[in-house]
Amino acid sequence: MLHYTSISDISNLSTLIKEAIALKRNPFQFETLGKHKTLVMLFFNASLRTRLSTAKAAEQLGMHTMILNVENTWNLEFEDGTVMNLNASEHIKEAAQVISQYADVIAIRAFPDLKDKAKDESEIIINGFKKYASVPVISMESSTAHPLQALADAITITELSEKQRPKVVLSWAPHPKALPHAVANSFVTMMQQLEVDFEITHPEGYELNPEITKSTRINNNQNEALKHADFVYVKNWSSYSDYGKILNEDPNWIMTKNKLGHAKFMHCLPVRRNVVVEDAVLDSEQSVAIEQANNRTYAAQVVLKKILENLNE
Numbered sequence: 227m228l229h230y231t232s233i234s235d236i237s238n239l240s241t242l243i244k245e246a247i248a249l250k251r252n253p254f255q256f257e258t259l260g261k262h263k264t265l266v267m268l269f270f271n272a273s274l275r276t277r278l279s280t281a282k283a284a285e286q287l288g289m290h291t292m293i294l295n296v297e298n299t300w301n302l303e304f305e306d307g308t309v310m311n312l313n314a315s316e317h318i319k320e321a322a323q324v325i326s327q328y329a330d331v332i333a334i335r336a337f338p339d340l341k342d343k344a345k346d347e348s349e350i351i352i353n354g355f356k357k358y359a360s361v362p363v364i365s366m367e368s369s370t371a372h373p374l375q376a377l378a379d380a381i382t383i384t385e386l387s388e389k390q391r392p393k394v395v396l397s398w399a400p401h402p403k404a405l406p407h408a409v410a411n412s413f414v415t416m417m418q419q420l421e422v423d424f425e426i427t428h429p430e431g432y433e434l435n436p437e438i439t440k441s442t443r444i445n446n447n448q449n450e451a452l453k454h455a456d457f458v459y460v461k462n463w464s465s466y467s468d469y470g471k472i473l474n475e476d477p478n479w480i481m482t483k484n485k486l487g488h489a490k491f492m493h494c495l496p497v498r499r500n501v502v503v504e505d506a507v508l509d510s511e512q513s514v515a516i517e518q519a520n521n522r523t524y525a526a527q528v529v530l531k532k533i534l535e536n537l538n539e
């Protein structure tokens with residue numbers, strides 16, 4: 227693996243999941259693989275899970291980690307040929323090349339601003355680093371994708387499924403803030419590749435990018451979609467067609483114990499209690515959200531292992 231910025235960077239998903247589960251059982255098996263290698267983690271936005279799990283994963287492989295928080299502090303220029311006489315003081319060309327002098331791998335979190343769809347979809351930060359850095363790049367959530375989260379979700383479903391082909395439902399939930407599509411996009415893409423019966427449910431107007439959902443079943447009736455579900459992944463996202471807008475906050479879309487039935491509840495976290503999901507679900511044995519967070523370590527570790535193996539070749 228050269229970079230990990232998209233699920234399409236995975237060459238064999240089932241093998242990768244098996245390797246991640248093996249690392250979970252024996253996390254220090256490759257503790258010297260990353261010796262004398264440094265992971266630089268750049269955060270343009272805050273994080274709890276991604277930051278700690280990725281650092282832990284790197285350290286379990288023997289890597290050194292350096293973390294740079296640049297939220298609201300670093301005005302990077304991205305355009306070619308611009309006269310930099312305004313706020314931007316550093317061009318991504320130098321920044322990416324300079325960080326590559328200190329890092330063997332660069333991991334980046336850069337959320338969208340949800341104002342300009344074309345700009346967000348161009349992924350200027352992640353793609354800029356891929357273009358100008360001389361080392362591998364990992365996405366720790368970009369404007370349109372959260373591939374480490376989706377890999378952790380696939381590990382969780384694989385570990386906990388009691389069926390050969392479980393039914394998995396992605397259910398939209400209300401939220402007071404406009405949220406990105408990244409988690410939903412990557413979860414959809416991942417489920418399309420996993421051996422599952424997958425369906426999406428959301429109110430009208432919350433259709434995700436059709437280039438991502440493709441032929442995935444979409445049902446605007448939440449109760450119908452949830453029938454016979456084994457895993458229910460609950461997530462808010464803002465409108466894609468009316469880009470970045472909150473069209474409704476219908477509280478009837480909250481996940482309740484009654485709606486969940488016997489399914490396992492999944493969420494990437496952080497989650498707003500009693501807005502997205504009621505306490506009775508989150509505090510029940512049916513919630514696997516904490517195990518998903520645990521699996522973030524092994525998702526990051528298997529990705530770093532693949533990248534380090536490639537570097538060492």
Ligand code: CP
Nearest residue numbers: 273274275276494495
């Ligand atoms: N799920 C997730 O990415 O969590 P953080 O935003 O805390 O990293």
